[in-house]
Amino acid sequence: MYGLVNNAIEDLVITHHGEEVWQRIKHKAGVDVEVFISNQGYSDEITYKLVAAASEVLQVSVREVLISFGEHWVLKTALRSYGGMMRSAGSSLKEFLINLPNFHTRVQMIYPELKPPHFECLDVTDTSLSLHYHTHRPGLTDFVVGLVQGLGKLYHTPATATAVALKTEGADHDIFDVRWTLNADA
Structure with a gap:
């Protein structure tokens, strides 16, 4: 890394x-x-x-460390390191998540040796989606939970990510049920 x-x-x-x-x-x-x-x-x-x-x-727990780290990554590190790209990746949590593959492609221009995970959003609704997480790095499932929570805070849209399939339990990749509450001001 x-x-x-x-x-x-x-x-x-x-x-x-x-x-x-x-x-x-x-x-x-x-x-x-x-x-x-x-x-x-x-x-x-x-x-x-x-x-x-x-x-x-x-x-x-390691879980608590990784969730806190995921939130910190979004709210501090990513904003400080490539905030302009983050802001241009979406004007809402839903839009940002859908654009994650494009976002990582742009980050790779800064870090050419980066081997980012691949995210795919399926079953998208106004308040939920299925987030498919493909990575070669084990043990970062809880980091993704923290990332989603951090993005929810960034977009003032409380969000949760619940793992519904885990690579560690035999699935091909991790899958999260991501849900959020629409902002009443939106």
């Missing part, structure tokens, strides 16, 4: 728990990288170790 991902984990931890806790997490994870360079590639294993160590140090 790119250093941008690990920087985002660092930012999440420091924002909510402080620098000292971040240093404890890095130590527990056995990660001795002083500064992650945003556009440099790092082993996925580093990211997984940081998440596992954050779970231990913060005494919360």
